[in-house]
Amino acid sequence: MARQDRSALIVGASRGLGLGLVKALLARGWDVTATARGSAPELEGLAPVAPAIERVDIDDDAAVAGLRDRLAGRSFDVVFIVAGVATDAHVPVPEIDRAVALRVYETNALSPIRAAETLAPLVAPGGLVALMSSVLGSVGANESGGWESYRASKAALNTLTRSFELRHRADPFGMVLMHPGWVRTEMGGADADIDVATSTEGMADVLERQLGRKGCVYLDYRGETLPW
Numbered sequence: 001m002a003r004q005d006r007s008a009l010i011v012g013a014s015r016g017l018g019l020g021l022v023k024a025l026l027a028r029g030w031d032v033t034a035t036a037r038g039s040a041p042e043l044e045g046l047a048p049v050a051p052a053i054e055r056v057d058i059d060d061d062a063a064v065a066g067l068r069d070r071l072a073g074r075s076f077d078v079v080f081i082v083a084g085v086a087t088d089a090h091v092p093v094p095e096i097d098r099a100v101a102l103r104v105y106e107t108n109a110l111s112p113i114r115a116a117e118t119l120a121p122l123v124a125p126g127g128l129v130a131l132m133s134s135v136l137g138s139v140g141a142n143e144s145g146g147w148e149s150y151r152a153s154k155a156a157l158n159t160l161t162r163s164f165e166l167r168h169r170a171d172p173f174g175m176v177l178m179h180p181g182w183v184r185t186e187m188g189g190a191d192a193d194i195d196v197a198t199s200t201e202g203m204a205d206v207l208e209r210q211l212g213r214k215g216c217v218y219l220d221y222r223g224e225t226l227p228w
């Protein structure tokens with residue numbers, strides 16, 4: 001069903017899951033504004049219905065503030081920070097280059113929560129701030145190890161998001177930490193469980209169900225609650 005009355009700001013949509021979310025929401029009739037930090041030929045080529053496109057690197061606080069200023073006066077039902085990295089994810093913590101591990105923390109935890117803080121005034125009453133987490137961010141579900149610095153960055157994102165929600169409890173929006181499934185993107189790799197469309201259709205359903213709900217939930221693309 002087309003829902004032209006709904007709108008989303010998708011941050012980190014040049015490719016992969018962000019691009020897939022833009023396509024899924026446009027197909028549902030949402031009004032979509034999408035961001036990329038550089039060249040994004042697939043996003044720019046979307047037709048016949050195209051998103052509005054903005055440029056922002058989430059590691060640049062001033063650029064995120066500039067985005068908020070350019071969008072001042074707009075309001076979005078969903079602001080979804082999707083951008084993330086998995087640099088040297090297979091390198092164990094004792095061996096990973098310190099600077100690389102710190103950059104993964106910056107882009108996956110610090111930058112998304114600071115972007116959420118900056119962009120929260122753009123969220124419509126009853127809307128959602130969504131952040132792309134991962135099941136790998138669950139401390140309780142870590143029975144297999146691996147991807148240590150990436151796991152830690154997403155666990156930090158989960159913790160920072162819980163604290164963000166407590167600070168913003170009086171504000172009229174809810175929060176979703178999302179696990180998209182293990183998805184065949186550049187990050188997920190060719191052996192992943194599901195394709196982008198399966199993940200993004202599921203996430204779009206979850207977002208539509210969560211609209212109007214307050215609090216902070218940690219859900220996968222099927223709407224299942226994950227352990228912290």
Ligand SMILES: NC(=O)c1ccc[n+]([C@@H]2O[C@H](COP(=O)([O-])OP(=O)(O)OC[C@H]3O[C@@H](n4cnc5c(N)ncnc54)[C@H](OP(=O)(O)O)[C@@H]3O)[C@@H](O)[C@H]2O)c1
Pocket residue numbers: 011012013014015016017018036037038056057058059082083084085107132133134135179180181182183184185186187188189192
């Ligand atoms: N794929 C999976 O199985 C999976 C599972 C769980 C969670 N996730 C999470 O889902 C999100 C998207 O992953 P994906 O699989 O779509 O990965 P991907 O194909 O590697 O895409 C990553 C996206 O993040 C953007 N990005 C990275 N750093 C950025 C920055 N500093 N500022 C703005 N944009 C930035 C990239 O932009 P450029 O094109 O400019 O590099 C790209 O659009 C990530 O947060 C990831 O951790 C993925």
